[in-house]
Amino acid sequence: MKDSGVEWIGDIPEDWEIIKTKRKFKTNKTIVGDKYTNFDRLSLTLNGVLKRPFDDNKGLQPQNLKTYQILNESDLIFKLIDLENVKTSRVGYSNYQGLVSPVYIRLINPTETRFGYYYYMNMWYQEIFNALGAGVRSSLSATDLLNIPYIFISSVKEKHNIVEFLDKKINQINTIISDTQQSIIELKKYKQSLITETVTKGLDKTVEMKDSGIEVLGKINKDFRIISLGYLGNFQNGISKSGDSFGKGYPFVSYSDVYKNRVLPKKTTNLVQSTIEEQKNYSVRKNDIFFTRTSEIIEEIGMSSACYETIEQATFSGFVIRFRPNVNIFLVKFLRYFLEGSFVREYFSKEMNIVTRASLGQGLLKKLPIVLPSLEEQQQIVEFLDNKTSKIDSLIADKEKMITEYELYKKSLIYEYVTGKKQV
Numbered sequence: 001m002k003d004s005g006v007e008w009i010g011d012i013p014e015d016w017e018i019i020k021t022k023r024k025f026k027t028n029k030t031i032v033g034d035k036y037t038n039f040d041r042l043s044l045t046l047n048g049v050l051k052r053p054f055d056d057n058k059g060l061q062p063q064n065l066k067t068y069q070i071l072n073e074s075d076l077i078f079k080l081i082d083l084e085n086v087k088t089s090r091v092g093y094s095n096y097q098g099l100v101s102p103v104y105i106r107l108i109n110p111t112e113t114r115f116g117y118y119y120y121m122n123m124w125y126q127e128i129f130n131a132l133g134a135g136v137r138s139s140l141s142a143t144d145l146l147n148i149p150y151i152f153i154s155s156v157k158e159k160h161n162i163v164e165f166l167d168k169k170i171n172q173i174n175t176i177i178s179d180t181q182q183s184i185i186e187l188k189k190y191k192q193s194l195i196t197e198t199v200t201k202g203l204d205k206t207v208e209m210k211d212s213g214i215e216v217l218g219k220i221n222k223d224f225r226i227i228s229l230g231y232l233g234n235f236q237n238g239i240s241k242s243g244d245s246f247g248k249g250y251p252f253v254s255y256s257d258v259y260k261n262r263v264l265p266k267k268t269t270n271l272v273q274s275t276i277e278e279q280k281n282y283s284v285r286k287n288d289i290f291f292t293r294t295s296e297i298i299e300e301i302g303m304s305s306a307c308y309e310t311i312e313q314a315t316f317s318g319f320v321i322r323f324r325p326n327v328n329i330f331l332v333k334f335l336r337y338f339l340e341g342s343f344v345r346e347y348f349s350k351e352m353n354i355v356t357r358a359s360l361g362q363g364l365l366k367k368l369p370i371v372l373p374s375l376e377e378q379q380q381i382v383e384f385l386d387n388k389t390s391k392i393d394s395l396i397a398d399k400e401k402m403i404t405e406y407e408l409y410k411k412s413l414i415y416e417y418v419t420g421k422k423q424v
Contacts (some may be wrong), residue, residue: 001420006149008128014421016153022146025076025116029069032099033036036065040098048118049100053172068099069106076116080140083133090124093117105142114163119151119418122336142291151418161424162417164304169246173410180399180406187399189391196341198381199334200371214369216343216350224373230257230366232335233325237293237362239282240318241272249273251284258290258305258320262340266309274315282322287332289323289339290316294359300358306336321365330370334378337385338370362369 001010004018012018032039043052050069070078077092081103093113107116121130132141133150154158201209202221209219212226220226238253246252248289252272256298257264264284274282288307295301316322338344351364373381416422 002136003100004149004151004419008116008123008126008272009149009151009419011419011421012151015155016420017187018149018153020146021107021148021150022079023287024112024150025109025146025148025282027142028108029102029108031066031102032068032070033066036068036208039070040096041065041068042094042096042098044077044089044092044100044104046089049094051097051098052097065099067102069102070097070102071100071104071106072097072108074113076120077101077111078090078107078120078145079104080105080129080145081138083130083138083140084362086127086130090118091120096360099119103357105140105145107145108266114167115153115159115418116150118163118166118414122414122418123148125414144355151294151420158424165424166414166417169413170410173413177403177406180403186401187392187396190338191389192342193391194388195337195385196343196383199338199341200343202373202377203380203384212369212371216346217369217371218343220371221373224371226371227322227329228366228370229370230332232321232327232370235365236282236322236324238316238318238320238322239272239274239278240276245273247271250279251311253284253290253311253314253320255292255317255319258317259292259300259303261305262336264290264305264307264311266311268311268314272315274313278315284311284314284322285324287308287325289332289335291321291323291360291365293319293321293361298349298352299345301352302344302365304336304339304344305334306409308332321360329375330372331375331378331382332375333386335370336355337382344368358402 002014004010004012006018009018041052042049071094073094073096075094077094077100079088079090079101082088107113109116129140132144148349152161200220201207201215202224207221210222212218212220214226217226249271250273251268251269252263252270252274254270257268257270284307286307286309290305290307292301292303343376347368348360348364352360372378417424
C-alpha cells in the first residue's frame with residue numbers, strides 16, 4: 001500500500017494511481033428542445049435515478065421541459081448545487097434514457113461508470129462534495145468535478161471484479177433495507193389501525209355498534225357520544241415574529257416540534273425573544289394540544305401534538321394552532337390517541353379547499369367530530385394503547401436501528417473496496 005496523497009482516500013495499492021476525473025470521463029450537455037415529449041422524465045433521488053411523471057409538480061417546476069438535458073443509459077449524473085444541504089442526493093447512475101434538469105452535471109464513459117459510481121458515492125457518503133463546495137459558492141461546476149482526484153486501476157479484470165462484488169453485496173444490503181422499511185410501514189399501519197379501532201369501538205368487542213352519521217367515522221360503540229372539538233376548549237393561533245427574533249431568548253415550540261411529535265418534547269431547543277405579555281397569550285401548558293396549520297401539502301395539515309408538561313415562559317409558532325381544554329369530560333391522553341386515528345386525516349382531506357397552499361383554520365378545527373366514551377373507559381383505552389403502542393414502537397425502533405447499521409455497513413464496504421483497503 002502507498003499514500004494516495006488524498007485525505008479522503010487514504011492508502012491505496014501500489015499499482016493503483018491517482019489521476020484527475022477528466023482523464024477518464026468527459027461531460028456533455030445535450031438540450032432536448034422540442035423533442036422533449038419523446039423522452040421519459042427522470043429525477044435524481046436518494047434511491048437513485050428514477051422515472052418521474054411529467055405531471056409531477058413537486059418542487060420548482062419549469063414551464064416546459066424543452067430546456068432539460070438528455071441523460072443516456074449508463075451515464076453518471078451529479079447534483080452539485082446547494083451544497084450546504086447534506087441530506088440530498090448528489091450522485092446517480094442511470095439505467096434509463098430520459099430528461100433531467102439542466103443544472104445537473106453528466107459524466108460519460110460506459111467502461112468506467114459503474115466503478116465511478118461507487119467511487120463518487122463514497123465521496124457523497126463522506127460529504128466531500130459539500131466540503132469542496134463550502135463557502136460563498138455552495139456549488140461545484142463541471143470543471144470543478146473534472147479536476148477532482150479519481151482512482152485509476154490499470155487492470156480491467158481487477159476493476160470488473162470490484163464492481164461485480166459491490167453490485168452483488170450492495171444489492172443484497174439494499175434488499176434487506178427495503179424489506180425492513182416495508183416492515184416498518186406495515187407496523188405503523190397496524191398501529192394506526194389499532195388506535196382507530198380502539199378509540200371508536202372500545203375494548204369490548206361484544207358491544208353493539210351504531211352508525212355515527214359521519215362518513216369518515218363509520219360505525220362506533222353505541223355507548224359513545226360525538227361532540228365537536230369546538231365545544232371542548234378554546235383555540236389560539238401562534239405568535240408571529242421577524243427572523244431576527246429567533247435563536248436567543250425563551251423556549252419556542254416550532255411547527256417542526258408539533259409535526260414530528262405526537263407528544264410534545266418536555267424541552268425545545270428553539271428560542272425566541274418574547275415579552276411577558278406574549279408568554280401569557282401564547283403559553284404552552286399541560287393538557288394543551290397543538291395542530292399544524294399550514295403547508296404546501298394536505299398530508300402535513302392538522303398533525304397534532306399533546307403537551308403533557310407545562311413549558312415555562314414558552315410561546316408557539318404562528319404556523320400552529322393551540323387547543324386548550326375548558327371542560328373535564330375527556331382525558332387529554334385519550335384525545336391524543338383519538339387524533340392519531342386515520343379518520344382525522346380523511347376528515348381534513350374531505351373538508352379542505354386547497355388552491356396553492358393547504359391551510360387549517362380554527363373554524364374547521366372546531367367542527368372536528370370527537371368520539372367520547374365515559375371517563376372510566378377513556379382511562380382503560382389509554383392504558384391499553386399505552387401498552388400496545390409502546391411494544392409496536394419498540395419493534396419499529398429495533399428495525400430502524402438495523403437499517404442504520406446496514407447503511408453504515410454499506411458505506412464502509414464501498415469505501416474499503418473502491419480504495420483498495422480490501423481485495424476481492
